[in-house]
Amino acid sequence: MINAMSYVVVQTPYLAQWLDMAGSHIGLQVECMQPDACARLRMDEKVQRLLVCAADSMALTMGYEVPAAADLPRVQQALEAAGYPTTAGTEEEKRLRGVIDFFHFRDPDGNRIEVAWNLQSAATPFQPGRPIGGFRTGELGIGHVALMTAHFERMCHLYKEVLGFRVSDRASAPFKVEFLHVNPRHHTIGIADTGTGAGIYHLMLEYNDFDDVGRAYDMALEKPECIGVTLGRHINDHVTSFYLKNPDGWMFELGWAGRTIGPDWQVEELPGMSLWGHDRTWLPPEKRAEARRILRRLADSGLRAPVVTHTQTAKAKQ
Numbered sequence: 001m002i003n004a005m006s007y008v009v010v011q012t013p014y015l016a017q018w019l020d021m022a023g024s025h026i027g028l029q030v031e032c033m034q035p036d037a038c039a040r041l042r043m044d045e046k047v048q049r050l051l052v053c054a055a056d057s058m059a060l061t062m063g064y065e066v067p068a069a070a071d072l073p074r075v076q077q078a079l080e081a082a083g084y085p086t087t088a089g090t091e092e093e094k095r096l097r098g099v100i101d102f103f104h105f106r107d108p109d110g111n112r113i114e115v116a117w118n119l120q121s122a123a124t125p126f127q128p129g130r131p132i133g134g135f136r137t138g139e140l141g142i143g144h145v146a147l148m149t150a151h152f153e154r155m156c157h158l159y160k161e162v163l164g165f166r167v168s169d170r171a172s173a174p175f176k177v178e179f180l181h182v183n184p185r186h187h188t189i190g191i192a193d194t195g196t197g198a199g200i201y202h203l204m205l206e207y208n209d210f211d212d213v214g215r216a217y218d219m220a221l222e223k224p225e226c227i228g229v230t231l232g233r234h235i236n237d238h239v240t241s242f243y244l245k246n247p248d249g250w251m252f253e254l255g256w257a258g259r260t261i262g263p264d265w266q267v268e269e270l271p272g273m274s275l276w277g278h279d280r281t282w283l284p285p286e287k288r289a290e291a292r293r294i295l296r297r298l299a300d301s302g303l304r305a306p307v308v309t310h311t312q313t314a315k316a317k318q
């Protein structure tokens with residue numbers, strides 16, 4: 001039913017700082033809709049992939065896409081039957097998002113979720129905020145989101161049984177986490193029971209070119225306090241990335257070379273979260289030490305993963 005995460009809506013008390021980071025650091029295209037109130041951020045040919053709006057407090061809304069108009073009422077009925085009341089989007093909301101139709105509901109943690117059909121393409125080509133090789137989107141959607149939940153079982157039930165997401169893999173230490181997919185991207189959502197209550201952990205955006213991760217990392221090193229997780233490579237989706245704190249305190253994962261999976265995928269229990277790197281600077285010292293022990297164990301085992309690239313644009317320019 002749902003085939004991708006096609007956009008997110010960000011509410012923030014720090015709009016100006018957000019737009020500065022989005023354009024000059026991440027390389028998104030910033031298009032102001034209403035000065036000091038609302039901007040569209042573009043990653044590709046679509047009119048927006050992040051809609052950023054000024055608000056008193058921060059929030060992140062995920063916008064999931066269905067392939068056909070007829071899927072919208074189908075998903076809506078499934079949600080209503082499962083006890084999730086839904087509300088149709090207003091004309092103004094549809095206009096700002098650039099979608100033909102959508103509705104919204106609240107997940108068990110109170111996050112607003114939108115289900116949309118037909119995100120429009122822009123009339124002009126994508127122009128990144130700085131010279132980068134673009135982002136990997138298309139049928140894979142904009143990336144993945146990782147949420148910390150206070151209702152692990154209910155959240156997993158919602159995504160798997162009601163919305164039709166499929167399990168990619170899971171881990172039980174240092175905390176319970178489940179990764180789910182809806183298209184060949186290894187995961188579109190990660191749901192983690194960290195014991196810290198509900199919150200947004202990160203939103204992963206994938207560059208086409210490895211050098212663009214490195215350059216974003218260089219820029220982050222100028223203000224090291226904004227690096228939430230150092231450069232490293234994930235054990236499950238094989239993304240090489242680092243995590244950049246945004247003005248609201250949650251993070252962008254800026255990555256490259258995410259693996260895609262197919263119908264023959266086998267669910268795994270993960271032996272760790274990263275093949276190497278990814279020092280989580282925000283973890284308490286004992287958890288950081290545990291993470292280092294896991295990395296050492298993986299290094300001793302010699303576990304490695306192939307790098308598979310689909311979209312490296314630098315080669316095409318040679």
Ligand SMILES: [Fe+2]
Pocket residue numbers: 144146202204253
């Ligand atoms: Fe991630």
